[in-house]
Amino acid sequence: MEEVDKILIHALKQVGTEVSEDTASVKHLTGELIVEAVARCIRVIDPGLGSPLPTSLPPGMSARFRVGTSLAQACQDIGYKGEIGYQTFLYSNEPEIRSLLMFLVEKLPRERAEASDQPTGKSVVLQRAVAAAIKAQLAVPWLPPNCRLPLHAETQSPVALHCFHAQPLSLPHCSKGPGKDPLREVQDYQREILPPVTAQPSHHASVVAYILEQHAAELSAAQEWDNEWNSQGLLSRLTPQEYRSRKLIRLRKRVEEQLHSAALPSAEGDFGPRSTSDLSDLLQAFRGSTPSDHILAKGSNFTHTQKFTFTQQPAAAVTGPSVPAGHQSESDVQLRQQEEQLSLQQQFQHLCSEFEELAADMKHMRVTNAQVLDELKQRELGNSENEEKMQLKKKTIDLLPDADNNLLKLQALVEASANRVVNLASQWEKHRAPLIDEHRRLKEICSNQDLESSRKLSEMKSLHDKIRVSTEEAKRKEEIYKQLVTELENLPQDASRSAYTQRILEIVNNIQKQKEEITKILSDTKELQKEINSLTGKLDRTFAVTDELVFKDAKKDESVRKSYKYLAALHENCNQLIQTIEDTGTILREIRDLEEQAMLMLPSVTSHQ
Template sequence: MEEVDKILIHSLRQAGTAVPPEVQSVRDLTPELVVEAAVRCLRAVNPTLGAPLSPLLPPGISARFRLASDLAAACQELGFGGDVGYQTFLYSSEHDTRRLLLFLVEKLPRDESESGTEPPGKSGALLRAIGARIREQLGTPWVPPLCRTPWLQRLNTLVGSGSVLGSGRWSPCAKPAPPRPPGPPLDPAWLQEAFGAGGAGGALPKGSRFTRTQHLTHEQAAVGRCGMPSSASPRWVPHGGEWGFWGGGLGYPDNVVPPPKAEAEVQQGRLALGGREDTLRLKAQAVELLPDAQSNMAKLQLVVEASSRRIVSLAGQWERHRGPLLAQYRHLRALRDSAQLESSRRLSEIRALHERSRSAADEARRKEELYKTLVAELEALPRDVSRAVYTQRILEIVGNIRKQKEEISKILVDTRALQKEINSLVGKLERTFSVTDELLFKDAKRDEVVRKAYKYLAALHENCAQLIRTIEDTGTIQREIRDLEEQVGVWGGLYGGGGNLGCLWGGLPSIGVSPMSIGVLIDLSCVPPSLCPP
């Protein structure tokens, strides 16, 4: 794996990455070196993907995330099949970094004619990008005038028509073209050597990169002047509701109305022309700097170094300001979270209070309706009956109920105590009989006296069981007697006591009822015979 890392780092150095000599393995690569290596490889493989990306990792966190995300998208577009994201460049592991860099190194061009004669580093990448751009422009087919945009065809038709153009209206537009800036012409042999036959590609010539850049800049300026109209050339502009040229009197006839699509095309052409003029101005400034390239490059290097130092200083200042701000931000975010939790809790409490108040209001409404109903019923009752009588009667009933409750409680306590005593006595009797039975049963076969004692014990046990059953039956009969006495008391209260029963007994023969059937009447009325007269 160390040999693989050495080969990989050597390939990255050849691609233009400034890898320090102390870096000997992928483990020693910092995120800045990983980002720079990925950008250099992307620019070497596909300049379209790598040109917008910066090889320098910015100090800001958001800018770092943005650059890493763009790098990940470019790698995926290039065909990387692994899992790649911003974390691959900023917080990656050794395995992921090695896998990504191996993929990018394998994608580097292997043609000797394409890369053998180019200097390594940034200049080689610049030359490759310039060569690819010029090959792309030279490979673009030439379009005849009749095959261009419809607006351009209509413009040519209007310019060539005699009904629209007058002999005196075109003369102000006929201005001389500006002179071509001085510079050496392009050498056809140099073009053939640089780009091959037909612009198919080839190795760039050796020599100073400033010389090659000067040649290429003059060629691009010439192509731009051939493909773009001059600022002094006529343009279509709306003016005062009429259409005409800026520089001349060419325009539509009075009976011809320009279509709305023409306005859009004119605006689009004007925007494109403005962009090309800006590009041409920048290239002209670059051409002016090329004659004194060494001094200009030194000045530019000084400006870049000063800007780098200023960026580093600003980054340090930002980090010093960023620490307290980040702590304050985290503190404020914690306060916001706690405030949100508190507001959520209070909101839930308020909702619960609303529900309780709503239920309490419903209950109050229901009780209010019940109160109104009771008031209406009270008003409907007669007023001649005093309430004191009913109140006294209710208090008496409540007192009787309380006394009965106390008596019932005492009876229950006594019953439980008696039941416990009965259970203990029964258990003691059972244990005594069992022990005695065991003691006597052993000697009952050998001793006649013991046998008789055993028989007496068995008879005693049977008599005791019969006695217990008799006591239980007696208790049941007494309970039934008390129930019957209570029923007799109820009947006596209803029918006027024993006097009424005596009159009823004496009047039985007069209605044809024999005294023998009085038992049936007694059973039906649950009256004991002691209350009946003789």
């Protein structure tokens, strides 16, 4: 074990662990050195996993538990199968630490093992630490600036950024199917006038973002249409074109009704049925902010015209009989109607423009409201954090006059919490052991059941294969039997018995000769196998003796240590070469067997043909 410990300590020094020269065994390693050695080995094995691991134990007991747990989890992540936990580092056991360090040293990269023979210094250790830090930074994924933590903000410097605003793109869509061919003018516009997609955005760097935004919008619209068609369109028993046209007509009618209801006097709006749509709520909100006598007074001549018409009708009815009917010609009536129609159209257009302006203002107000709410939430969070800090500082200031007694109380609380944590850890270990045993037992039962089921499944498959092969063999033999019966019927009946007897005797003599040759080949094979076994045993004994001699010298001489490594590699390569030769012989035998089977099957195939 002393030689093993020396090799382990030498390897730990190579990875940067500050082990003193007096340390000659694993049992002399302190908890600080064990944590540092494990953390540095994990950093060399997997820089991304080992970079956040600390190389020293903090003073607090709870922080020590967290460090031990994180180191144990990292060792399990890189493949350590032994029992490990925070107790391995806080309450170290020599065999457990030795097995863990042996696993970590074996996991070190080969370049590190080869470089262990070279002299090291502070500069080499610094270069390795810089390389490990760079690898760890390269392993960190890129995050947008708004999602970066302080660590990412330091390692990932922001580049030139600009605010992104989605800009609609004009893309030529290919539509196939009857009745969907685009117009010739549209094709000419898309081919000659429409700029390419890369030239349409205002920022060239956001071309991909604009395309993704356009694709997301089209995809969401297609999904909404599919959902609406599957839920409502299919029930209407209409074609998609008819359903779309009917929906467009309903939408236009609804907008006209909302505009008409918004233009009516307030009395009708107060006593009539109130719509619950968003458009009516929007219009009613703007109507409610003004007096009832001045609804839509700004630029809304349609309301004044209605009021004037409805209020002037009684007066006209009173004064109507006094005007002679002959003075009103049809041309004057038509002219007055045209003028009224033009004025109504202008009022309607003005109303539409005002409605669009109001909708844009509402959208802007919603965005502004959302921004204000977000800013308010952020400020509330900042205020809560500041209040917590203020409360903490206030409590600290209150404790300053009696600092000594408070420190003693705080130390007592820390020790009590540490003892409680240790007690809880021991209780957890008591509960954990039977649970682990039960888990292992159940896992073993499941594995046995899996093996049994896989074995039965393989047996069923093999039985099915055998049944299929047997069926095919029976069919083939039945065909051969029919062929032999026909050949027997075609053979002449006056064949001599002596000729068949002579042929049978010749076959028997050939079989005896083949048996003698087979016996001779088997005896030669046994002798060769014995010789191979004796040579193999001799080779193993020779390697064992050589290994022992070289290992003794490797303790004293560095060059002999390299020779010992080369000897082990040579032995492993020789074993692989022997295994390859045996596999080659097996494959050659299988090839010969398959060729013989093919030669045997060839006459039967030709006879069937």
